Amino acid sequence: MRLHIVHVNVFDAIAHPTRRHLLGRLRAGGPANLGALAKGLPMSRQAVTKHLDVLTDAGLVRVRRSGRDRLHELDPSPLRELDDWLAPYAAEWDRRLERLKRHVEKPR
DSSP states (O other), X not given: OOOOOOOOOHHHHHTSHHHHHHHHHHHHHOSBOHHHHHTTOSSOHHHHHHHHHHHHHTTSEEEEEETTEEXXXXXXXXXXXXXXXXXXXXXXXXXXXXXXXXXXXXXX
């Protein structure tokens, strides 16, 4: 048997709104099976499975067995790495917005 290893970039994984929605569900509700995650989504369970596979390949979701169920759970560590990388950019935007605020609020 040949192993096929796929590495999905975190940016690619979170680029799709459905995957961001699934991450939000896992963050808010904790581990869930496919049925719970697919409930209310306008797509087939097979399509949801494909999105979960992308999130798993990116390291954002872990899958574990619980009886007959496969539970999907959030692993936020890749997002922490992304947040650490984005922090300097956020600080720059904060500085720019503060300058804009001072400019707008300056007495005329």
